[in-house]
Amino acid sequence: MAIVTLLTDSGESDHYVAAIKARIISINPGVRVEDISHKIKPNDIGHAAFVLRAVFRDFPKGTVHLVGVDSVGNKGDLPIALQLEDHFFVGSDNGLFGLISEKTHQNLIALNSINTISTTFPERDIFAPAAVKLASGVSLSDLGKPLSVFKKMIDRQVKATKKQITGSVVRVDSFGNLITNIPKEAFDILSKSKVYTIQFGGEKFRRIHTEYNQVDHGECFILFNSMATLEIGIYKGNASELLGLTYDSVVNIIFEE
Amino acid sequence: MAIVTLLTDSGESDHYVAAIKARIISINPGVRVEDISHKIKPNDIGHAAFVLRAVFRDFPKGTVHLVGVDSVGNKGDLPIALQLEDHFFVGSDNGLFGLISEKTHQNLIALNSINTISTTFPERDIFAPAAVKLASGVSLSDLGKPLSVFKKMIDRQVKATKKQITGSVVRVDSFGNLITNIPKEAFDILSKSKVYTIQFGGEKFRRIHTEYNQVDHGECFILFNSMATLEIGIYKGNASELLGLTYDSVVNIIFEE
Amino acid sequence: MAIVTLLTDSGESDHYVAAIKARIISINPGVRVEDISHKIKPNDIGHAAFVLRAVFRDFPKGTVHLVGVDSVGNKGDLPIALQLEDHFFVGSDNGLFGLISEKTHQNLIALNSINTISTTFPERDIFAPAAVKLASGVSLSDLGKPLSVFKKMIDRQVKATKKQITGSVVRVDSFGNLITNIPKEAFDILSKSKVYTIQFGGEKFRRIHTEYNQVDHGECFILFNSMATLEIGIYKGNASELLGLTYDSVVNIIFEE
Numbered sequence: 001m002a003i004v005t006l007l008t009d010s011g012e013s014d015h016y017v018a019a020i021k022a023r024i025i026s027i028n029p030g031v032r033v034e035d036i037s038h039k040i041k042p043n044d045i046g047h048a049a050f051v052l053r054a055v056f057r058d059f060p061k062g063t064v065h066l067v068g069v070d071s072v073g074n075k076g077d078l079p080i081a082l083q084l085e086d087h088f089f090v091g092s093d094n095g096l097f098g099l100i101s102e103k104t105h106q107n108l109i110a111l112n113s114i115n116t117i118s119t120t121f122p123e124r125d126i127f128a129p130a131a132v133k134l135a136s137g138v139s140l141s142d143l144g145k146p147l148s149v150f151k152k153m154i155d156r157q158v159k160a161t162k163k164q165i166t167g168s169v170v171r172v173d174s175f176g177n178l179i180t181n182i183p184k185e186a187f188d189i190l191s192k193s194k195v196y197t198i199q200f201g202g203e204k205f206r207r208i209h210t211e212y213n214q215v216d217h218g219e220c221f222i223l224f225n226s227m228a229t230l231e232i233g234i235y236k237g238n239a240s241e242l243l244g245l246t247y248d249s250v251v252n253i254i255f256e257e
Numbered sequence: 258m259a260i261v262t263l264l265t266d267s268g269e270s271d272h273y274v275a276a277i278k279a280r281i282i283s284i285n286p287g288v289r290v291e292d293i294s295h296k297i298k299p300n301d302i303g304h305a306a307f308v309l310r311a312v313f314r315d316f317p318k319g320t321v322h323l324v325g326v327d328s329v330g331n332k333g334d335l336p337i338a339l340q341l342e343d344h345f346f347v348g349s350d351n352g353l354f355g356l357i358s359e360k361t362h363q364n365l366i367a368l369n370s371i372n373t374i375s376t377t378f379p380e381r382d383i384f385a386p387a388a389v390k391l392a393s394g395v396s397l398s399d400l401g402k403p404l405s406v407f408k409k410m411i412d413r414q415v416k417a418t419k420k421q422i423t424g425s426v427v428r429v430d431s432f433g434n435l436i437t438n439i440p441k442e443a444f445d446i447l448s449k450s451k452v453y454t455i456q457f458g459g460e461k462f463r464r465i466h467t468e469y470n471q472v473d474h475g476e477c478f479i480l481f482n483s484m485a486t487l488e489i490g491i492y493k494g495n496a497s498e499l500l501g502l503t504y505d506s507v508v509n510i511i512f513e514e
Numbered sequence: 515m516a517i518v519t520l521l522t523d524s525g526e527s528d529h530y531v532a533a534i535k536a537r538i539i540s541i542n543p544g545v546r547v548e549d550i551s552h553k554i555k556p557n558d559i560g561h562a563a564f565v566l567r568a569v570f571r572d573f574p575k576g577t578v579h580l581v582g583v584d585s586v587g588n589k590g591d592l593p594i595a596l597q598l599e600d601h602f603f604v605g606s607d608n609g610l611f612g613l614i615s616e617k618t619h620q621n622l623i624a625l626n627s628i629n630t631i632s633t634t635f636p637e638r639d640i641f642a643p644a645a646v647k648l649a650s651g652v653s654l655s656d657l658g659k660p661l662s663v664f665k666k667m668i669d670r671q672v673k674a675t676k677k678q679i680t681g682s683v684v685r686v687d688s689f690g691n692l693i694t695n696i697p698k699e700a701f702d703i704l705s706k707s708k709v710y711t712i713q714f715g716g717e718k719f720r721r722i723h724t725e726y727n728q729v730d731h732g733e734c735f736i737l738f739n740s741m742a743t744l745e746i747g748i749y750k751g752n753a754s755e756l757l758g759l760t761y762d763s764v765v766n767i768i769f770e771e
Contacts, residue, residue: 012295014430015311015312016430018262018293018312019483025317026317029260034532037526039525042432047527050529051527051532058533059536072469074470120483171528174524211586211632225635270561270688271551272550275565276740280572282574377737377738
């Protein structure tokens with residue numbers, strides 16, 4: 001039996017998360033449920049996509065990821081279920097799922113398209129039952145009418161040339177670390193035989209570290225993190241506060257021969 | 258084996274929740290434990306009762322709900338266990354359980370009445386062992402001496418006449434949505450063949466929606482939510498902040514022939 | 515199969531906690547995982563040690579406690595695993611484990627000492643696999659090279675004489691209660707046949723209570739809590755705010771013949 005993970009912006013001061021879990025338990029108590037997070041900023045698709053993209057592949061193939069962020073979506077957003085990179089995803093077609101992978105989906109259906117119900121709580125009444133079915137081995141194609149495409153938003157792109165990589169901060173984590181979208185892969189290729197300068201805010205650095213503790217307390221570290229993207233922080237400090245950088249701040253790596 | 262749910266105001270920065278879970282696991286590791294919330298505002302019986310009332314029936318019958326909010330209670334408040342609507346509840350007789358249902362309880366006993374212990378941590382030392390016993394199938398009557406009544410507070414009442422329904426905001430959720438105590442049932446009966454105006458703060462509305470996304474971003478929606486009570490919000494915004502309404506704010510529905 | 519508990523300062527707005535759980539599930543889905551807390555103040559070893567010390571013994575012997583607080587540690591801090599009071603602990607040798615018990619450890623090894631890997635996410639890549647092995651019954655000695663000692667910080671000491679006990683506040687919990695390091699055992703011995711005065715801030719008290727509700731709303735209570743240490747609070751109020759006391763505030767008990 002597969003696991004169902006939950007990712008929502010519900011917070012934990014209300015009954016919403018418990019209602020989703022109770023629905024899953026009531027349908028099939030054998031399904032294991034694991035929280036990813038319920039602290040996504042309200043309606044923040046970008047935040048949710050960042051977290052989901054960072055962690056879904058760590059779960060076993062076949063895991064079902066129920067996403068309840070901006071679930072109501074905009075008028076016309078359908079509830080959908082898809083198979084992507086051998087994982088299942090259930091949620092609203094509001095653009096979030098288009099931000100978590102570059103790969104083509106393996107299967108895609110519209111939920112609530114057979115025996116349509118009306119509800120103000122789709123996570124509990126549409127997504128949870130579908131997630132339980134998928135976790136129990138029901139074929140995705142049996143859950144609704146096939147769709148050909150789902151919404152793909154344009155994510156902020158990294159620009160890379162032989163002279164420069166331009167990226168930006170895509171997440172400020174709870175420690176104040178600034179996580180960028182600059183991939184190690186691009187850096188490794190473009191930096192060969194070159195001197196590089198990393199530039200952000202008013203700062204310039206010429207060294208990339210390999211571990212968080214290679215600088216002294218209060219000093220800036222720059223490294224490629226466990227997601228293989230460039231990350232900037234202050235050792236035992238809050239980089240976002242101290243450097244005045246935030247979501248969308250620009251980060252450049254400039255190469256010289 | 259039944260599930261034990263946990264609802265407390267302990268927060269998650271201390272060891273209190275883990276201590277309750279550890280006690281349950283130590284007595285019977287086969288008992289499944291699910292959190293409802295540990296973010297209830299300290300000692301806030303109203304908040305806790307709202308959340309519990311909203312979700313307990315979604316769990317399977319026989320679920321044991323351990324409530325640790327204002328557990329110490331006032332002098333004279335006993336630890337109790339009761340069966341109500343085919344669910345079990347364990348906690349302090351501080352009035353909370355009187356706010357979650359209109360139905361008559363099926364069974365009621367005083368905990369810690371046989372082999373009385375003294376403790377400053379009743380959730381771990383009295384409620385958890387009792388909850389495990391109930392989840393394991395021990396009869397409620399075996400857990401303590403029978404009681405005939407438990408505390409019933411007077412909850413704020415909705416007033417309904419042919420001309421007007423007067424209710425109030427009973428919960429502001431994490432999105433800033435204003436959840437009232439006005440039941441859909443009363444509205445459906447009283448609004449037949451009538452024009453209605455919904456009035457709150459300085460606002461007046463003449464439409465009730467059926468889904469959250471039937472208004473534009475930043476506009477007000479009013480609908481009957483998944484608990485079948487009237488709810489007011491701002492689509493993609495925080496109604497409590499934007500409308501200046503809060504817990505106890507009055508909401509009227511006025512009928513004209 | 516033993517349980518693995520998690521204690522981190524990761525917060526719950528990112529993917530870090532889910533990544534640790536996903537790694538555990540991927541290696542052995544039969545291992546039960548329970549959160550102690552993910553709300554430890556960033557890098558706050560004192561806070562983490564307080565919570566862990568307060569609750570680990572409530573879990574069954576053989577439980578594996580994975581601690582991810584200041585995991586990167588300072589240069590030279592090794593990832594370690596130890597057996598202490600019949601429980602297992604996995605984390606960084608940054609001094610935290612030296613604060614949770616007075617007893618001598620039973621076994622101690624350096625993790626990542628055989629088949630060393632390099633990672634910026636040791637909780638997921640080093641601690642989690644080790645924790646799963648321990649929970650699955652693998653011998654601690656098989657996980658790495660033996661160590662003889664781990665870091666022991668000097669914790670703030672209680673001073674006790676026949677005339678006075680001097681302690682301090684070691685934790686302000688989410689209710690604002692002030693938990694001190696003054697042990698009931700010392701008080702019981704030194705207070706025999708003596709009149710005592712408890713003094714903190716500008717306050718003096720001559721009574722110790724046995725339950726939280728022995729004073730009226732808004733009044734101060736002083737009792738020995740479930741950890742058998744002196745605790746000060748305001749009944750239905752926040753003592754830290756109202757009395758102006760905080761972490762490290764001094765609390766004295768003065769004895770007179």
